[in-house]
Structures are given as structure tokens and as C-alpha cells.
Amino acid sequence: MPPSATHPPDHCAAGAVLTLAELDPAPLRTLLAAHGLELVEVADGAPIPGSYWGEPEAGLIGCKVYVRGDTPVHSALHEACHLIVQPPERRALVHTDATDSVAEEDATCYLQIVLAGQLPGVGSARLMQDMDSWGYTYRLGSTRAWFEQDAEDARAWLLQRGLLTG
Template identity: 70%
Template sequence: MHTSVLRLADLGHSTIEPLLAHYGLSLVRVADGEAIPGSYWGDDEAGIIGHTVYARSDTPVHSLLHEAGHLIVLPPERRAQTHTDATDSIAEEDAVCYLQIVLGGTLPGVGRERVMHDMDAWGYTFRLGSARAWFEQDAENARNWLIERGLLTSGGEPV
């Protein structure tokens, strides 16, 4: 467990649910101590099945945003078939990392800086050494991938 990261309990569901609903997703809260359905990493990490993101109160917010990002980038027909593992390519994974940072910036009490800090604390690896350096200096392909699919505006804001 990574204690230095922001957890769902720190925000509450009412902060996350409207964001997920905007993309046609729902959040299911899993009881503390129970296994999280659809979790790729296990432990306290968020899970995905179909149009649903699963999380416990101890789930890191960055994990919830990342897994939701996987569902957001998928076309509806693939989203419905998704269970646990959603990535098709490195380009898609990069786009999801970029999107989770952008989405974190829309949440009160979170922000892009916190998401990037928590990504680094969790152990994401980027060739420039940090999530922030990658986001600011090396993520043009991920950003363009999202813009081309209508998920970000040309100004980099989520649609």
C-alpha cells in the first residue's frame, strides 16, 4: 500500500461520480477489505468491468482515474466487453496516462500536480524521470492521440 497518495476516502464519491457519469461510466464502491472486481494490479487498485469502475475507500485517486481513462478511450463496443485489462497498445496506454492527469485537474481537491506526484510515488516510469517531465516535455503523441479521438480540445482540456 502506498500511504503517501491521495485516496478515494480523502475525496468521497460525490467528487468522482459526476466526472465518471459525464463519460457514461459508473462507480461502484467495494467494501473495505473486499477484493476489487476487475482490478489488474489487485490490492487497493481500481478495477474495471464494462462501463463500471470499482474502488474502495483506500483506492488511490490516480488509480481510479487511470482505470476510468482506459474505459473513456475505448469505443463503446469495446468498452462493453472490457474486463480488467483494457490496453490495446503503448500509444493507448500513454494516452490514458495523459488523460488521468488532465482529468485530475478537473477535480476539486486533486489537481494535475497531485496526480503527477502520486503517479511518481506509485512507481510509474517515464524516460524523463517523472510524470511531470513526461507530461510537459514528452507527451505530444499521447495528447494528439486524445485530440484525434475527440477526447481533448486542441487546448488540451477534456471534452
């Protein structure tokens, strides 16, 4: 069963998840640039263009990922990964809603966990905890259980497209 998400629970607004304001944005900017994406920081309190869930969640327009200081790190990575898993010709057409493909959604969730391991101060374990706090739901009950025991298809999808190695 693929992951699903509901609107963030109320407790997430109270600081239950790591936000971009708590990190140096440079490593995320570098990570996204390596995939042909641009991190665009908008001012605190300003609307976030292309946000599917609404502020403070990250937004997408073309190859740009829009964030604010109060944007959850998992949201920025999730939206960026939606673009990474798409071929470049489709990226340019994205505005707010990246996909309706279950395979792409699964791959996006898997890749965001992997890439979190490359960000100082984040790591895969923290990201999975934040995904659970935000409201991602999985058949096995947690993001970690899905990632470790039920995500073979997402991993295979990413390997087949050269987005993961080994």
C-alpha cells in the same frame, strides 16, 4: 518511450498517495458519468472486482470502475481513462485488462492527469506526484517531465478522437 508501471512500491501502502477515502466521491462519480461510466464503491476490505494490480487498485468490468476507500485516486482515474479512450463497443468487453496498445496507454496516462485537474482536492500536480510515488516510470524521469515535454503523441491521439479540446 511510453510510460510503464511496475507493481506499486511498498511505501505506497503507507499512505504516500491520495486515496478515495480522503475525498468526496461525488465529483468523481459525476466526471465518470459524463463519459458513460459508473463508479462502483465496494465495502472496505471486500475484494475489488476486475483489479489488474490487485487490491487496493481500481478494477474494470464493462463500463464500471470498482473502487474502495483505500483505492488511490490515480488508480481510479487511470482505469476510468482506459475505458474513456476506447470506443463504446470495446468498453463492454473489458474485464480487468483494458488494453495492450501503447498509444492507448499513453493517452490514458495523459488524460488521467488532465481530468485530475477537474477534481476538487486533487489537481494535476498532485496526481503526477502520486503517479511517481506509485511507480510509473518515464524516459525523462518523472510524470511531470513526460507530460510537459514528451507527451505530444498522447495529446495528439486524444485531440484526434475528440477527447481533448484545444
